[in-house]
Amino acid sequence: MDGLTVRLPDSLRGKASDLAEEEGISMNQLVMLAVSEKITQLDAEAQFAHLDALERFGESIAEEECAQPDALMENLLDRAGDEEPREGDRRPAEAK
Numbered sequence: 001m002d003g004l005t006v007r008l009p010d011s012l013r014g015k016a017s018d019l020a021e022e023e024g025i026s027m028n029q030l031v032m033l034a035v036s037e038k039i040t041q042l043d044a045e046a047q048f049a050h051l052d053a054l055e056r057f058g059e060s061i062a063e064e065e066c067a068q069p070d071a072l073m074e075n076l077l078d079r080a081g082d083e084e085p086r087e088g089d090r091r092p093a094e095a096k
Helices: 010-023 027-064 069-080
Strands: none
Touching: 010 027
């Protein structure tokens, strides 16, 4: 485990010290908990953003599902172009 020096304004350090004392933990534990909590919050926000993007993608797919299956397949094939599938593009069972 590496050490880290953190510079805090006197007022913030004083509040952190008081809080650590009230909680019966060291300043090191308080800072570690605060950083852990912030990382957890940022990770959760990223997950919610990802889920939101998936939901929007699902909504756009649902709109396309109203089209006829042949029209959807034609649209997908038009996007693919004329290039032959590469080895990595095939399913493992098909690649054999």
